[in-house]
Amino acid sequence: MGKNYTNISMAVIRRLPKYYRYLGELIDKEVYRISSRELSVITSFTASQIRQDLNCFGGFGQQGYGYNVEELRDEIGKILGLGANYNAVIVGAGNLGQAIANYPYFSKRGINIIALFDTNPKIVGMKIRDINIYDVENLTEYAKENNVKIGIICTPETVAQKITDSLCAADIKGIWNFAPIDIKTPKEVKVENVHLGESLLTLLYLLNEKDKD
Amino acid sequence: MGKNYTNISMAVIRRLPKYYRYLGELIDKEVYRISSRELSVITSFTASQIRQDLNCFGGFGQQGYGYNVEELRDEIGKILGLGANYNAVIVGAGNLGQAIANYPYFSKRGINIIALFDTNPKIVGMKIRDINIYDVENLTEYAKENNVKIGIICTPETVAQKITDSLCAADIKGIWNFAPIDIKTPKEVKVENVHLGESLLTLLYLLNEKDKD
DNA sequence: TAGATTGTTAATCGATTAACAATC
DNA sequence: TAGATTGTTAATCGATTAACAATC
Numbered sequence: 001m002g003k004n005y006t007n008i009s010m011a012v013i014r015r016l017p018k019y020y021r022y023l024g025e026l027i028d029k030e031v032y033r034i035s036s037r038e039l040s041v042i043t044s045f046t047a048s049q050i051r052q053d054l055n056c057f058g059g060f061g062q063q064g065y066g067y068n069v070e071e072l073r074d075e076i077g078k079i080l081g082l083g084a085n086y087n088a089v090i091v092g093a094g095n096l097g098q099a100i101a102n103y104p105y106f107s108k109r110g111i112n113i114i115a116l117f118d119t120n121p122k123i124v125g126m127k128i129r130d131i132n133i134y135d136v137e138n139l140t141e142y143a144k145e146n147n148v149k150i151g152i153i154c155t156p157e158t159v160a161q162k163i164t165d166s167l168c169a170a171d172i173k174g175i176w177n178f179a180p181i182d183i184k185t186p187k188e189v190k191v192e193n194v195h196l197g198e199s200l201l202t203l204l205y206l207l208n209e210k211d212k213d
Numbered sequence: 214m215g216k217n218y219t220n221i222s223m224a225v226i227r228r229l230p231k232y233y234r235y236l237g238e239l240i241d242k243e244v245y246r247i248s249s250r251e252l253s254v255i256t257s258f259t260a261s262q263i264r265q266d267l268n269c270f271g272g273f274g275q276q277g278y279g280y281n282v283e284e285l286r287d288e289i290g291k292i293l294g295l296g297a298n299y300n301a302v303i304v305g306a307g308n309l310g311q312a313i314a315n316y317p318y319f320s321k322r323g324i325n326i327i328a329l330f331d332t333n334p335k336i337v338g339m340k341i342r343d344i345n346i347y348d349v350e351n352l353t354e355y356a357k358e359n360n361v362k363i364g365i366i367c368t369p370e371t372v373a374q375k376i377t378d379s380l381c382a383a384d385i386k387g388i389w390n391f392a393p394i395d396i397k398t399p400k401e402v403k404v405e406n407v408h409l410g411e412s413l414l415t416l417l418y419l420l421n422e423k424d425k426d
Numbered sequence: 427t428a429g430a431t432t433g434t435t436a437a438t439c440g441a442t443t444a445a446c447a448a449t450c
Numbered sequence: 451t452a453g454a455t456t457g458t459t460a461a462t463c464g465a466t467t468a469a470c471a472a473t474c
Contacts, residue, residue, distance in 0.1 A: 005422075006422075008422075009464080009465075011464090011465065011466090012465095013415060013418055013419075014411070014415055016414070016415075016418065017408075017410065017411035017414035017415060018411060020414065021393065021410070021411070035430085035431060035432085036431075036432075037431080044395075046466075046467065046468095047431095047467095048466075048467050048468065048469090049465090049466060049467075051431090051432065051433065051434085052433090052434085052465090052466075052467090054432095054433095055432090055433060055434075059432075059433065061431075061432050061433080062431080062432070062473090062474060063430075063431055063432040063433080063472070063473045063474045064429070064430045064431050064432075064473070064474040065430080065431070065432085065474065066430085066431065066432080067432090079418070080414050080417055080418050081417045081418055081420060081421040082414075082417065084417075084421075086420075094312075095311065095312035095315040095316070096312045096316075098308065098312070099308035099309045099311070099312035102308040103308070103309075103409075105409075105410055105413075106413075109410075109413060109414070109417070111413070149420070150416070150420075173420045174416050174419060174420045176412070176413065176416055180234065182257075190416065190419040190420055190422075192412055192413070192415055192416035192419065194407070194409065194412050195230075196316070196318075196407065197230065197234070197318055197322075198227070198230035198231060198234070199389070199405055199407050200318075200319075200322060200324070200389065200405070201229070201230035201233065201293050201295075201322070202226060202227055202229075202230060202405055203363070203387050203389055203403065203405035204293055204294045204295065204297075204322070205226055205229065205292070205293045205294055206226075206387060206403040206405065207294060207299075207362070207363075207386045207387045207403055208294040208297075209218075209219075209221075209403075222440080222441075224440090224441065224442095225441095248454085248455060248456085249455075249456075250455080259442075259443065259444095260443095260455095261442075261443050261444065261445090262441090262442060262443075264455090264456065264457065264458085265441090265442080265443090265457090265458085267456095267457095268456090268457060268458075272456075272457060274455075274456050274457080275449090275450060275455080275456070276448070276449045276450045276454075276455055276456040276457080277449070277450040277453070277454045277455050277456075278450065278454080278455070278456085279454085279455065279456080280456090
């Protein structure tokens with residue numbers, strides 16, 4: 001379980017996974033010690049910002065020395081809540097749902113994908129990497145019975161809210177939403193959106209933008 | 214081609230696709246006219262912010278009336294650069310690359326996926342939805358000869374920078390990067406990242422967060 | 427000890443919100 | 451015209467950066 005901190009801004013929270021990643025790369029390179037100054041070169045955040053960010057959670061460094069890379073990464077891991085295990089299901093076993101089911105990254109992060117769900121009778125009953133595909137009709141019941149804490153929505157937008165409601169009825173904790181819609185949940189169910197269409201449109205905008213400098 | 218504006222902050226730019234999406238939904242619902250006040254309810258941006266955002270690009274509304282939904286969406290479409298056509302390639306024909314190749318959304322946005330690339334000899338030569346899979350070795354040459362403007366990177370991180378360099382050598386305009394690494398490009402080649410791992414870690418953090426209110 | 431670098435406060439910058447005159 | 455709502459300026463809020471005393 002991650003420690004709990006309050007009043008951390010989303011700007012800071014979204015940098016934490018980046019710190020975690022950069023520090024992991026440093027560990028791979030057998031770098032044991034790093035200063036905020038050196039880290040600023042790697043991350044392109046300012047040294048000042050790095051120190052500010054880290055001090056939201058406590059003093060992990062040592063004056064005159066810097067930070068111990070491995071220790072710092074572990075601390076950030078704890079803050080992020082790594083180490084816990086969660087059962088998760090993917091709803092929508094189309095191309096994207098299948099790609100995510102095949103994503104090896106999950107188990108490394110303590111996420112166990114224990115089932116897929118779909119409406120298409122042609123694929124219900126099949127398996128993807130030993131994971132069964134069930135009928136969406138059984139979603140709430142299955143999630144309740146199997147201690148599912150995370151739902152991953154890879155359905156078309158038209159059914160995304162209905163799926164969300166089914167998941168929330170099963171007392172899950174969070175939804176990773178790939179459908180291009182803002183789903184509504186009770187406030188105790190957290191939502192993280194991956195809006196690919198918006199990301200692509202942002203790229204299109206940047207392509208046409210006059211260069212700034 | 215999109216119009217060119219300068220000094221628009223990324224905060225504003227990233228809201229544009231959202232406006233575009235919400236306005237599209239309103240058109241589907243046959244809503245013809247909307248005030249910033251009404252739009253604020255739908256988007257959960259403040260009315261003030263909406264008016265500020267839109268006025269970065271010009272006055273699209275009418276005092277006492279509000280905005281014409283269809284006209285406003287079209288204007289935002291122009292700002293985003295919709296209407297242009299771009300040839301694009303996907304590099305990395307694994308699960309994610311295939312899922313993206315199958316994503317019907319692209320052609321609607323003027324993006325033509327004309328080829329996939331991979332290193333795996335078992336799949337080079339195959340097709341996905343009539344799109345050929347070529348050897349990565351031929352990437353630069355192919356991109357030059359076929360007026361490729363967008364590269365979509367779905368490879369493991371280990372080769373992502375090399376692929377980036379091959380793409381940049383072919384004079385492309387932008388990269389949509391799904392590899393969990395910060396790729397480096399000359400400044401005229403724009404990059405939009407989709408870092409799924411970071412998104413997932415953010416969700417994990419939120420799961421453990423004490424509720425704020 | 428002297429040098430380095432953090433933790434933390436204060437200053438700056440930028441983004442959001444509020445307010446209101448202009449005007450449809 | 452009166453009411454509504456924009457466009458836009460000014461005020462506020464929050465996030466980033468700078469500075470430096472504390473201290474390893």
